Structure formats: structure tokens, C-alpha cells
Amino acid sequence: MNKPSYNEMLEAGVHYGHLKRKWNPKMLPYIFMERKGIHIIDLNRTSECLDRAAYAMKQMAKSGKKILFVATKKQAKDIVAKAARSAEMPYVTERWLGGMMTNFATIRKSVKKMNSIDKMLSDPAISITKKERLTLTREKDKLEKVLGGIANLNRLPSAVFLVDIHHEHIALAEAKRLGMKTIAMVDTNSDPNKVDFAIPANDDASKSVKLITDYIIGSINEGLEERRLAKAETKED
Numbered sequence: 001m002n003k004p005s006y007n008e009m010l011e012a013g014v015h016y017g018h019l020k021r022k023w024n025p026k027m028l029p030y031i032f033m034e035r036k037g038i039h040i041i042d043l044n045r046t047s048e049c050l051d052r053a054a055y056a057m058k059q060m061a062k063s064g065k066k067i068l069f070v071a072t073k074k075q076a077k078d079i080v081a082k083a084a085r086s087a088e089m090p091y092v093t094e095r096w097l098g099g100m101m102t103n104f105a106t107i108r109k110s111v112k113k114m115n116s117i118d119k120m121l122s123d124p125a126i127s128i129t130k131k132e133r134l135t136l137t138r139e140k141d142k143l144e145k146v147l148g149g150i151a152n153l154n155r156l157p158s159a160v161f162l163v164d165i166h167h168e169h170i171a172l173a174e175a176k177r178l179g180m181k182t183i184a185m186v187d188t189n190s191d192p193n194k195v196d197f198a199i200p201a202n203d204d205a206s207k208s209v210k211l212i213t214d215y216i217i218g219s220i221n222e223g224l225e226e227r228r229l230a231k232a233e234t235k236e237d
Contacts, residue, residue: 001218003050004211006043012207015041017188027188030200039188041200050212053183053197054219057159060181061087061223062230065158067183068150069213070171072096075206076163081149083217087224090157091149092171101174104156111151114143159183161216164203166190185212 009015017023017031017039030049032042060067069091071080077093084091092100100107117140120126121133128136144151159181162168166189175182182195185203192198202208 001215001222003047003054004215006047008211009043009046009208012202012211013205014046014201014208014211015043016202016205016208017041022189024189024191026191026193027186027200030186030192030198031188041188041202046200049197049199050215053199054216056181056197057161057183057216058219058223060159061220062227064227066090066153066155067159067161067220068092068101068153068157069161070096070168071163071209073164073167073204075204076209079206079210080163080213083213084149087217087220088152089217089220090153092146093149094146096168096171097146098170099174100150100171101156101178101180107147107150108154110143111147114140114147114151117143156180162195163209163213164190165194167203183216185209 004012015032020034020037020039023039027039030042030045032040034040057067067089069080069084069089071077071093072095081091081093097107117136120128121136121140156178157180160171160175160183162172162182162184165172165184165186172182172184172194181197183197184195184199185201186192186195186198187201187203192200199212201212
């Protein structure tokens, strides 16, 4: 997977931060300059941080660990959901339910309920009325919208990747409370010290989110492929 070039990051608007008055002073090491009242992110620092984050996530995937992707912002949700599915990683792109990780047992019950409704609706041997079918379908759709991305997550993930820690502060707080590794796209209005691997980048533009997320997912897929090959070699031996 080729790392995004300097020009590709420029074209995607990765360097555009927030207005100066909205900045978080802890982002100072990652800011290149101010232009027309807007902070410009240092793309050299973005590249360095992206390398570290991608390597860490590749190693996690290689060791069989799950990474949860969280992006509930309108301009990021579809991009992140598609990317996470391509690596068979769990994701939350609708609403973050409070306690989604800290109260995981309860969430698993809701997932089981969703799966049982699905089986009920698809089993011709089970007799249900038209009205019951409609009610169950609505309930299943409601649960699937929020929990569909974590339906196959049987245990807590080892790490969380977030787009915009300011927006996803509840998910970040839960991940930190549980001692999970945290990786995130961090804009100039956020505190990069709140995560283990901060990637200074524009977290509002869809092109920027896609460029960073696609590279991260590419690294994860490389780790998964190395894991598959290592297993195949062990089997042959």
C-alpha cells in the first residue's frame, strides 16, 4: 500500500485546520503556519504520525487483534464503514450508544436480539402475522442501523480508530477507561495528547478522511495477509 504523497495530501485538503480562534494550543507542534485566520497543518508531521499509526495497526492486525472504527460525522460515516468492511473490522458510524464498550455485555444482548429477530423473519417454519412481521422488521432495522457494524464482535476490541476526537469524545473516554489503544485523526481544535497515535489532519473534509482511512485500512490488510501466510506456513510444517 503506497503512502499518500505530499501532493495527494494537499489535493485532499489534509492540511486545512480550523480557525485560529478555535485552536487547541497542544496542537502547536503540528501547525505549519496561519493563513487568513486558518491554521495550516504541517504535512511532514502528518506523514510521520501516519507512518507510526499505520505500522502499529498493521502489527495489531497481524497478531489477530480487532480494531474498532468510529466515525459518526455525516461526511465520514460512509467512507469509514466501507473501509472497515473491506478489512472485516468492526465499526460504528451511526450513533455511539453510551456504554457501548464499558457495558459490552448489555450491547451483546441487543446484538443477539437483533440476530434472533433476523432468524425469525427468515424462517418459513415460524408462523407470524403480517402485523407482527412489520413490527419485527422495524425493530430489526432500528437495531441493525446502530449495531450492524459490531454484530460479529464477540469480545472487546484491542484498539479504536476515531475520526475527530472532539466529536467522538464519549467513545474515546470509554476506550481509555478500558485501556484500549487509541488512534485518531486529530484536527487543530483538539488535544493530540488524548490519544496514543494522533494523526494531525483535517477531519472535516471527506477527501481527507478517505485518504487517511484508506491508507490505514491498506496497512491493516497487509497485516492480515502476513498473518494468513504465516498460518499457512505453520500448517505446511
